[in-house]
Amino acid sequence: MKKLIVVAVLFAGNFMFSQKDALLQKVAEETCKCIEDKKLDMSGDFENLKGQFGLCMIQSYTANSKAMGGEELEFDDSASIEKLGSEIGVKMLNICPDYILALGKHAIKEKQEAAAEETVLASVTGKILEIKTEQFVSIQVKDENGRTHTMLFLDYFDSASLFTEGNLKKGDKAKVSYNEIELYDPKMKEFRYYKVIAGLTK
Template identity: 40%
Template structure:
């Protein structure tokens, strides 16, 4: 008798879970199609719009559709509007479905990201030397002595690959480092003018 009850309970739970999954899949597909329609109705010129602008429009359209279907979304979708990871996963799920529903939008987004990445990387510069000092102010300044014994100053403005090496004093004192950076014009309050600064993008140990 107990086995029968357990089997019935398991069957009911499995059926309910499958029904929930089907509802969630159908809702995701609906949001995907509504997002496609929303983006396409904006009449955007994909050849001119930047990836960040297109991504913004994409995100706005997703959230508009989510709002339209909020009651079902809260019931069937595991999405938290206060959790960046949850929202990112939600966006990825919708984007995956949009490949079938409106491939031109996704291809445009992918193409613009590639173009932006090329624009960002084509101006990368490289410096090799030893880090001799890290000055901590409002923005950290890294001082590197290159092969010609010239001291170069670079700004640490944001996270970059290899950042963890800067906390290892043994590496800093003994190893040559390769630093990838870009030059960017920023306002210098000391001289009250704009000038070029070296901004670190990546550090690696040679």
């Protein structure tokens, strides 16, 4: 008797999984068709692409879920809708990969832009005391409080031409933006934090 119960439970589980998989496949196919019919610009606005995906997906899922044994969607449960979107997205990758890849590229770009906006650079405004050119260029700046800061010119940044074209000289007043980066000091034989220039303004 116990064996029969176990077999019945396993059969029911497999049947439910098969039903759900069939539903996801159908929704993925219909969502791809819906997106294709809209003739969307894949390089266009990311929010619009996401919105159209969500609209097509929900329309298809709502139309098919009851007949195919799917769970009813709770529209105020964002976690469940996000999970469903991910599962359908995986299926869509085999049907309309260009659209899913376009969404992925937009998502990566959006995250990178958000991370860049969150990065707040420190800055010093003052008089250029000295510009040393050795293995790396270092610039000494005396700020408005009389403190001296030494900064390294290591990376490219948008206003780097101010220095590379010879427009930044000793005695100039400038605003220097910088990041603090941990680098190894071979003389001290230890890691130290250095101010690395990320922007110049005269």
